[in-house]
Amino acid sequence: MAEFFIEISAQDNGDHLIHKSDCSLLPAKEAIYYLGSISSISSAAKKAGERFARPTGCSQCSPG
């Protein structure tokens, strides 16, 4: 399990990046939404999809 967060603001292309809690690219806590302790990036993306239109794994911490 890992703790996953998603960026509240979208990237220029509309994607909302998902990060693990230890990612060096994780924004300040005011700019992220806690998704929970989740087993995989695919499960985290599915959960994020309930709230954000285009969740995408961060290329550094959550590729694929």
Ligand SMILES: [Zn+2]
């Ligand atoms: Zn990341």
